[in-house]
């Protein structure tokens with residue numbers, strides 16, 4: 001694992017954007033895995049800014065989002081489809097037909113999961129997947145206890161996840177109880193993983209990711225076994241992680257951005 005230590009949220013977003021922009025320039029047909037939540041918003045802002053300044057071309061790339069709420073149609077204001085349009089897709093030249101977000105309203109969710117997995121495979125797999133982490137160690141919406149061999153699936157959300165995400169809804173009751181998410185093995189099949197971690201609230205989860213055994217009760221611990229994972233974390237998130245030796249071949253890199 002490579003850890004890029006940055007000063008704050010803004011620097012984390014810039015460091016992640018630099019990697020994505022370089023990837024798109026090197027290969028305009030990149031298959032990009034995208035994440036939602038508060039953490040990657042700054043990254044999308046940086047990508048939009050770069051697009052306006054340098055016209056980085058997204059017309060040939062393909063995107064796959066990690067997850068979606070069950071029961072929310074794409075045009076629902078709280079769907080991850082709406083989120084992606086509002087924070088990124090509406091501002092760059094990505095083609096609509098190249099955007100993939102699992103549907104939380106397909107009457108056959110089993111078929112939706114199978115098709116999503118198949119579409120990822122048909123595109124040759126994900127080149128680079130952006131990830132955030134839940135305070136309980138979830139990745140995508142794979143909550144503690146999820147088997148490591150899972151593919152795209154329908155999951156029950158942990159109460160703490162619903163509570164954490166209720167800030168985007170009118171009330172906790174409005175937060176769906178289920179989601180459709182890439183499975184752990186879908187995520188692990190991506191050629192490269194970029195995990196973004198910011199803020200003191202995530203410090204404990206990051207510490208556990210780096211120091212705990214690889215176990216299904218803490219899904220993100222599986223990242224220790226991926227061959228190409230970069231963690232971009234700010235100082236608040238790294239607060240309790242730097243004092244002990246990290247597991248495996250962890251390399252700390254401190255970056256200073258312009």
Ligand SMILES: N[C@@H]1[C@@H](O)[C@H](O)[C@@H](COP(=O)(O)O)O[C@@H]1O
Pocket residue numbers: 035036037038039040066067131132133134135139140141161165
């Ligand atoms: N499904 C998303 C995850 O993909 C995200 O990484 C995580 C953290 O969210 P945030 O970045 O808002 O802390 O929780 C959400 O529930």
